Amino acid sequence: MKRPPDSALLTDLYQLTMLQAYYEQDMQDTAVFEFFVRKLPRQRNFLVAAGLEQVLDYLETLHFTAEELDWLNSCGRFSSDFVDWLAGFRFRGEVRAMAEGRVFFADEPILQVIAPLPQAQLVESRLINILNFQTLIASKSVRARLAAPDALLVDFGMRRAHGGEAALLAARASYLAGFDGSATVLAGALYSIPLFGTMAHSFVLAHDEELLAFEHFAQAQPDNVVLLIDTYDTEAAATRLQELAPRLARRGIRIKGVRLDSGDLAEHARRVRRILDQAGLSEVTIFASGNLDEYALQRLRADGAPIDGFGLGTRLDTSADAPSLDCAYKLEEYAGRPRRKRSEGKATWPGRKQLWRHRDESGLLCGDTLGLATEEHPGEALLRPVMRDGRRLAAAEPLSDIRARLRQELERLPETLLRLEPQPAYPVEISPALRRLAAELDAATH
Amino acid sequence: MKRPPDSALLTDLYQLTMLQAYYEQDMQDTAVFEFFVRKLPRQRNFLVAAGLEQVLDYLETLHFTAEELDWLNSCGRFSSDFVDWLAGFRFRGEVRAMAEGRVFFADEPILQVIAPLPQAQLVESRLINILNFQTLIASKSVRARLAAPDALLVDFGMRRAHGGEAALLAARASYLAGFDGSATVLAGALYSIPLFGTMAHSFVLAHDEELLAFEHFAQAQPDNVVLLIDTYDTEAAATRLQELAPRLARRGIRIKGVRLDSGDLAEHARRVRRILDQAGLSEVTIFASGNLDEYALQRLRADGAPIDGFGLGTRLDTSADAPSLDCAYKLEEYAGRPRRKRSEGKATWPGRKQLWRHRDESGLLCGDTLGLATEEHPGEALLRPVMRDGRRLAAAEPLSDIRARLRQELERLPETLLRLEPQPAYPVEISPALRRLAAELDAATH
Numbered sequence: 001m002k003r004p005p006d007s008a009l010l011t012d013l014y015q016l017t018m019l020q021a022y023y024e025q026d027m028q029d030t031a032v033f034e035f036f037v038r039k040l041p042r043q044r045n046f047l048v049a050a051g052l053e054q055v056l057d058y059l060e061t062l063h064f065t066a067e068e069l070d071w072l073n074s075c076g077r078f079s080s081d082f083v084d085w086l087a088g089f090r091f092r093g094e095v096r097a098m099a100e101g102r103v104f105f106a107d108e109p110i111l112q113v114i115a116p117l118p119q120a121q122l123v124e125s126r127l128i129n130i131l132n133f134q135t136l137i138a139s140k141s142v143r144a145r146l147a148a149p150d151a152l153l154v155d156f157g158m159r160r161a162h163g164g165e166a167a168l169l170a171a172r173a174s175y176l177a178g179f180d181g182s183a184t185v186l187a188g189a190l191y192s193i194p195l196f197g198t199m200a201h202s203f204v205l206a207h208d209e210e211l212l213a214f215e216h217f218a219q220a221q222p223d224n225v226v227l228l229i230d231t232y233d234t235e236a237a238a239t240r241l242q243e244l245a246p247r248l249a250r251r252g253i254r255i256k257g258v259r260l261d262s263g264d265l266a267e268h269a270r271r272v273r274r275i276l277d278q279a280g281l282s283e284v285t286i287f288a289s290g291n292l293d294e295y296a297l298q299r300l301r302a303d304g305a306p307i308d309g310f311g312l313g314t315r316l317d318t319s320a321d322a323p324s325l326d327c328a329y330k331l332e333e334y335a336g337r338p339r340r341k342r343s344e345g346k347a348t349w350p351g352r353k354q355l356w357r358h359r360d361e362s363g364l365l366c367g368d369t370l371g372l373a374t375e376e377h378p379g380e381a382l383l384r385p386v387m388r389d390g391r392r393l394a395a396a397e398p399l400s401d402i403r404a405r406l407r408q409e410l411e412r413l414p415e416t417l418l419r420l421e422p423q424p425a426y427p428v429e430i431s432p433a434l435r436r437l438a439a440e441l442d443a444a445t446h
Numbered sequence: 447m448k449r450p451p452d453s454a455l456l457t458d459l460y461q462l463t464m465l466q467a468y469y470e471q472d473m474q475d476t477a478v479f480e481f482f483v484r485k486l487p488r489q490r491n492f493l494v495a496a497g498l499e500q501v502l503d504y505l506e507t508l509h510f511t512a513e514e515l516d517w518l519n520s521c522g523r524f525s526s527d528f529v530d531w532l533a534g535f536r537f538r539g540e541v542r543a544m545a546e547g548r549v550f551f552a553d554e555p556i557l558q559v560i561a562p563l564p565q566a567q568l569v570e571s572r573l574i575n576i577l578n579f580q581t582l583i584a585s586k587s588v589r590a591r592l593a594a595p596d597a598l599l600v601d602f603g604m605r606r607a608h609g610g611e612a613a614l615l616a617a618r619a620s621y622l623a624g625f626d627g628s629a630t631v632l633a634g635a636l637y638s639i640p641l642f643g644t645m646a647h648s649f650v651l652a653h654d655e656e657l658l659a660f661e662h663f664a665q666a667q668p669d670n671v672v673l674l675i676d677t678y679d680t681e682a683a684a685t686r687l688q689e690l691a692p693r694l695a696r697r698g699i700r701i702k703g704v705r706l707d708s709g710d711l712a713e714h715a716r717r718v719r720r721i722l723d724q725a726g727l728s729e730v731t732i733f734a735s736g737n738l739d740e741y742a743l744q745r746l747r748a749d750g751a752p753i754d755g756f757g758l759g760t761r762l763d764t765s766a767d768a769p770s771l772d773c774a775y776k777l778e779e780y781a782g783r784p785r786r787k788r789s790e791g792k793a794t795w796p797g798r799k800q801l802w803r804h805r806d807e808s809g810l811l812c813g814d815t816l817g818l819a820t821e822e823h824p825g826e827a828l829l830r831p832v833m834r835d836g837r838r839l840a841a842a843e844p845l846s847d848i849r850a851r852l853r854q855e856l857e858r859l860p861e862t863l864l865r866l867e868p869q870p871a872y873p874v875e876i877s878p879a880l881r882r883l884a885a886e887l888d889a890a891t892h
Contacts, residue, residue, distance in 0.1 A: 007632050009631040009632040009635050010604075010610050010613065010614070010630070010631070010632045011604075011630075011631055011632075012602075012604055012605070012629040012630065012631070012643060013629050013630075013631050013634075013641045013642065013643030014629065014643035014644055014645055014646055014649075015646075016631065016643075017643055017645070017663075017666065017667050017670070018645055018646060018648075018649045018663070020666045020667070021649070021662045021663050021665070021666035021667070022652075024662070024665065024666050025662050027652060031648075031652065033648070068635070071635045075634070075635075075641075077641075077667070077670070117652055121646075121648060121649075124605075124646070124648075125604050125605050126610070128605035128606065129604060129605050129606070129607065129609065129610060129613060130609075132605065132606050133608050133609055136608075156458075158456075158457075158458055158571050158575060159458070159570070159571050159574035159575050159578065160574065160575070160578050160770045160771075160773075161575065161608065161609075162579045162582075162607065162608035162609065162611075162612035162616075162764070162769075163575065163576075163579055163608065163609055163610075163611030163612040163614075163615055164456050164572070164575060164609075164611045165608075165609030165610045165611045165612070166608035166609040166611070166612050167456065167575060168456070168609075169609055170608075183458040183459050183460065184456070184457075184458065184459075185455040185456070185457055185458070185459050185462065186453050186455040186456045186457075188459075188521065189453075189455050189514070189517045189521075195459045195521075195523075196459065197458060197459030197460035197462075197463055198460055199460055199463070199464055200460055200461075200464060200567075200570070201776070201777070201787045201789065202464075202477075202479070202567060202570075202776065202777035203460075203464045203467070203567075205777045205780065205785040205786075205787060206468075206473060206477065206563055206777060206780045206785070208783075216467045216470070216471050217463075217464070217467050219467070219470065220463065220466045220467035220470050221463050221466070221467070221523070224463070224523070230789045230790075231787055231788070231789060232788050232789075233788075261789065261792075262789035262790045262791055262792050263789070263790035263791065314770045315770075318608070318764075318769040318770050319769075320769050320770065323608075323764040323765075323766050323769040324606045324760045324761075324764050324766065325606075327606075330647070330648065331647070331648035331651045331652060334651065334652045337654075339651040339652070340651075341647045341651060341677055342677070342678050342679075343647065343676045343677060343678075343707065343708035343709070344676075344708045344709035345708055345709065346707075346708050
């Protein structure tokens, strides 16, 4: 049996039971689904679109293997006619999307799927699974970048990310949001994300002498000598580098940095900086890790801690202060007719939509308009075609392009939204035509 | 390139750089690492061990493919001698572990790896990645089961789980912790976990008439007719079942249940129950979903809401109130000598350990003892050999056995620990010999 992320069975049961009903009723007309976030987490002033690339991969390759079809036949829930039909199932629809690295706000669709109903339906679970997570992590990561614009920022979160795919995709999402790289090797191998790493406490503990551990590490990684100095006594270890540095220098090896991973990081950093400077090691940088997030970075910066780089792990890769987005993938149109869910607190804007972004005379973003795709509005239309007949319209975008797009987007965001603290919402106007359509549907249903 | 979860590159860079140093220094002596949780989340009175099965899978199959070795050679960080050595790398060590489904507490190792240092080191990142997540979800899930002992509980979290593997493993962890099943199809196919599912709002919206949607669904899934009734007006939909039920009954189809997914669930459930009962549909069950967790279940139960089953999604699969464990995998012994990290706030108990669990005269758990593996204590020793020479000692345990073990464990836990509210910690005694060893090491180092 294929494993995630490649299995067509990585979906919710109800997608398949609904598909059987669509199959039996021959409901194959065109459906339009949109993915959007209903409400931003309180601690986010904007979100960063991410994950489109993996969605397109998924849509392009989605099919049921013989083994999966056998299982579906054997599980006793589906007719063999339906399972036979699934054998030929492919996604052949159209996708419009906001480019990765764009910022977006509540109620704004970042992805629109236009396909025969069964195709657009089946993909819901995995599509949300991909977009929710990467957008979550990109939106958290960018805040760390805003808190420490010039620091080296590295994703250290693999071990406490929720499973292997989360670790890999968190490395991607944090990198596209402005991190310098990740410690996760596979992210380097698959996505060419720059890799960073130092040493673990176990490395120091496995040696009888801390200094010997440093020396062995330096020999093995002469171009990347970052030494973890808090296993026993941080300042004592820093002091002993005075002895180690010249010894290594004679072999042409330079100590690049030290890492602090416990205690009062600001206080240790100040003391270690002093010790290093007095030893003539002012080029040795200080790197810190240990339960860090954007709030900690902001405090350390405000406190003037002489820290050059940060490793962010658990809190980044789990988006600890907001571990999910209130997002949805909703049917907005079927067989040419707009549709509207009205469940309490979960009502949606109906119809096939488009989103326009406006800038003021100085070039700053000053509001978006959400309207029907058939409308015309000034501003930049943000949903662009990315897939037609189940094939992507362009090759995968380099992560460097996505990074550059986000940097540019941030330069144009109103300054208040760049703060970590909650701010009044960015204005998203609902077009009069869209409001009218919603009211008409409400009046017409039942 | 292989994808997670199967790639040997799914690790932190520093594991490989440390390995190169171990290789160069020929540090291949036996190391003992232990995985434990430093501190329980405030909202957990106990944790449930989970994930061992996937750890053993990983250790048994771990190796570098030709493609991975090529990448390591090309990335410019490693010597070709070292990469050649990695070609033959396998895990051939020993593992002792607490069985899945046992409860455990702070500082208690649930897994011990005894292997040549490079083998025990490299696996750290993925091993934590697996154990942290499944233990997290099992420990959250069991609380939902405690809050609603007799309700049908289903994992609905795939879409907002952090990636595909998290979705799959959350289904496994919640099932072993007492859930009745999951909506994630792949979990049914891979782990034989019972599957549950109803229909989505899109199914209702794709039909021009709600009742027609219900009828089509019932025809397609005659044995599993659970109807989502909140798309437009919950009570109106419930009322119309009076008309639908006899029509379906004539075709031998029974409405099994309805699902509520929005609004005040207790209030809607009461009204819907009344409507159904008055229509002679008292056997139709009520299933609820929508932002549920153990606290919501407790409130709904206290409120007397007539709800028979619950779908738990986002908050369960992200363990939203505690999205990570403060866990570690630490070197406790190398080359026959115990080791102790002393970093501030992160000091560990050194040496190769064992854990004994005590019961009082009535059979209730009354405390654990953490001591050295060489000690003898009364009570049940919880770390048992599960792997030798890199081969598991027994076949994968059926999930039903793990479920039964946890049920038995819960019957023996002091009643206070079964409450959702924070309680005083369960007593874990550190043996005098272990305390002595820690003090000796502190005195000896530096």
